[in-house]
Amino acid sequence: MPDIRHEDRVAQASHSPAAVTRLAASWRRSMVKHGLDPGRPPQLRRLTAPELASRSARLDEFLAIARPQLDQLFQLVCPTGCNVLLTDAAGIVLEHRVNASDAATFRTWGLWQGTDWSEEAEGTNGIGTCLAEGRQVTIHRDEHFYARNTGLSCMDAPIWGPDGRLLGALDVSSARADHTERWNGLIAAQVNQSARQIEAAFFRASFxxxxxxxxxxxxxxxxxxxxxxxxxxxxxxxxxxxxxxxxxxxxxxxxxxxxxxxxxxxxxxxxxxxxxxxxxxxxxxxxxxxxxxxxxxxxxxxxxxxxxxxxxxxxxxxxxxxxx
Structure with missing residues (x-):
């Protein structure tokens, strides 16, 4: 019996009355609420340079405080072939850290400044689902909504502002096939710690x-x-x-x-x-x-x-x- 296609599995789980897990709920949001098709061709949404500059300017102080933590996190995860992304609350990537040797690969995947990784745009994924649910998530390979994203593992944590509102998401992503769920768990713990450090530093600077x-x-x-x-x-x-x-x-x-x-x-x-x-x-x-x-x-x-x-x-x- 042939293996079921990823897009068919997502569609079945999304429409099942028993779709009660958080992952199935996210797939359902992607398909029903946002009208996405898990098997569609890649159509990455990218902001223009002026649009990206405008978004970054609104969070200038926050980004200045976050950058040293991004650099530190990248130094920890870059030997494993991962990159580091920081988004705003809408899922737009404002900052990224990547090895020069991996840059072409991650740019092709859309893990780059200016790309929209909201659930509305990309369905279930680390960044978008983290922001939609306001919690730390790991989306490992075929847990992604789109079939084209199933080669990725994404570990994310939300960052909350001093006003209690969501500021953005901190993401570490990998396109390596040998990244296991156990290894992802170790990275996820570091992502969460870095997100809390950014959050605390920005809180202190705000008062x-x-x-x-x-x-x-x-x-x-x-x-x-x-x-x-x-x-x-x-x-x-x-x-x-x-x-x-x-x-x-x-x-x-x-x-x-x-x-x-x-x-x-x-x-x-x-x-x-x-x-x-x-x-x-x-x-x-x-x-x-x-x-x-x-x-x-x-x-x-x-x-x-x-x-x-x-x-x-x-x-x-x-x-x-x-x-x-």
Whole structure:
């Protein structure tokens, strides 16, 4: 019995009443909502140079902050034949990193600046599905909607802005046939970490002069809570994780409120402070008590970490940390 064609398998899964998996739901969106045909010839949507320049200009500050992280991520994944892409919230590739020897291949695939990788344009794919669902995804080879994209593996993570809205997606893609799902999992973890670092750096840059309070959630995704507090001790900004944790406005400008309303009275040890204390202790323990190394791991200055340690009652001596 001959193997079923990819486009036929996608069509059957999309129209099946039992299409309840996230992948099948994405295929269905691609076919039913966007009217795409999984077997159609390649018709990549590419922006003109002026159109791309206009889109990039709108996110100029964000891109300036993201570029060092893109370079760092590329150095990690380029030996495996991968490229790195950063898109806006519409799925337009604004930045890419690729080895010169692989450039022609990735350009042919459309993994290049100015290309539209939204679900509306390309159906189920790492970038488009990540943006459509607002979550980290890996789309491996024949999980793609279009038959022509089944040679790709794409690992993506969303990047959320300081206002809680989706800013874009960070993508690592590979066209190598020997990239296994297990290997993709390792790359996906690094993509997610890099996306969170970009997110945190842009959040801090968006509130100059404010005190940034940070803590890990302790949840499975270990999301970083970030709250910006001004000189009057008013909380004036919160990232998406903090907005969700504290029931704040889901999107848009945060209504200023006393920081104590979020964290509790100043004479209490709050849940946020406990989480922050645990995060600082973990960083110090991993750095074997080296405050400078711990500060780098937490993304803060050494003096800032000393102030936090003093406020949280944490000793610099790692031998005493477990007693705190």
């Amino acid at each position: 100059p002069g404010a005190r940034i309070i940070s803590a890990q959630t302790g949840e499975a995704d270990d999301a970083l809570l970030l709250v910006a507090v001004d000189k009057d001790d008013l909380a004036i900004g919160a990232n998406r994780a903090a907005r969700r944790a504290y029931g704040l406005e889901k999107e848009g400008k945060l209504r200023p409120r006393p920081a104590s309303d979020l964290f509790g009275r100043e004479d209490e040890v709050t849940g946020f402070e406990k989480a922050e204390r645990a995060a600082v202790i973990r960083a110090l323990a991993r750095a074997e008590g080296n405050v400078s190394a711990a500060a780098r791991a937490l993304g803060v200055g050494r003096a800032t970490l000393y102030r936090r340690m003093q406020r949280l009652g944490i000793s610099e001596n790692p031998g005493r940390l477990s007693q705190g």
